[in-house]
Amino acid sequence: MSETAAEISIYDRIGGENALDRLVAAFYDNMDALPHAADVREMHGPELTEIRKVFKNYLTEWTGGPALYSPVKGHPRLRQRHMPFPIDNGARDAWMACMTKALDETLGDTPARRELEGNIAKLADWMRNRA
Ligand code: HEM
Structure with a gap:
């Protein structure tokens, strides 16, 4: 059975642990x-x-690799965890x-990178907690 792009995680498509090490x-x-x-x-x-x-x-974990975050930190509750920080449009943009x-x-510019960037940008929008 052949795997389509949709069945392969973004984690694997961008190059796994090595790619995320470099990105972070x-x-x-x-x-x-x-x-x-x-x-910021x-x-x-x-x-x-x-x-x-x-x-x-x-x-x-979020891109579909091994669950390294929640076993240690619990449910991400990212918006709640960011509430102490004043995140407005300017902070989001920076x-x-x-x-x-x-x-x-x-x-680089690959479909997987563009998909990852779009997903991260949506989360960054959601993280805003100040006008
Ligand atoms: C939109 C603007 C954002 C700002 C200004 C911001 C800022 C911060 C700050 C100040 C912390 C605390 C760092 C520390 O404990 O030393 C933090 C934690 C964190 N941020 Fe953000 N963040 C933003 C967006 C995001 C987004 C989009 C993601 C996910 C893609 C993210 C993921 C995280 C994670 C995973 C933590 C650690 C939470 C934990 O303690 O378990 N952040 N962020």
């Missing part, structure tokens, strides 16, 4: 470096080591700019 590293490096992401960077603690691991585990640049740098 580039994402937080961008957050550290981009001047217009300074406010400021919302995070001074040290990004732990969130790099947690975000990678989240993306692994966060997405770090992510789009990281996707450009690590995954």
Whole structure:
């Protein structure tokens, strides 16, 4: 039986663990470096080591790879977890700019990347909690 793209997870289509390692590293490096992401960077603690691991585990599970996040952290409840941080359109845009640049740098322009970016952008919209 042949597998269609729809049956293969985004996790596998982008290149699995190695691809997500590179994506998450580039994402937080961008957050550290981009001047217009300074406010978003400021919302995070001074040290990004732990969130790099947690975000990678989240993306692994969410894209259809091994369940690395929920056995440790429970249900993601991402919107609720973001409530303490003031996320308006500007914060959403700055966060997405770090992510789009990281996707450009690590995954190139493939259908799987475009699908992943669209899904992440929808979640980033949903994370807004301030006008
Ligand atoms: C829209 C703008 C966003 C902002 C400004 C933002 C900001 C933050 C901040 C400040 C934290 C806490 C970091 C820490 O504990 O040091 C966090 C945690 C997290 N964010 Fe976001 N975030 C955004 C969107 C997203 C999106 C779209 C996703 C998923 C694709 C996401 C996934 C996560 C995860 C998994 C955590 C860790 C939650 C946990 O503690 O288990 N974030 N985010």
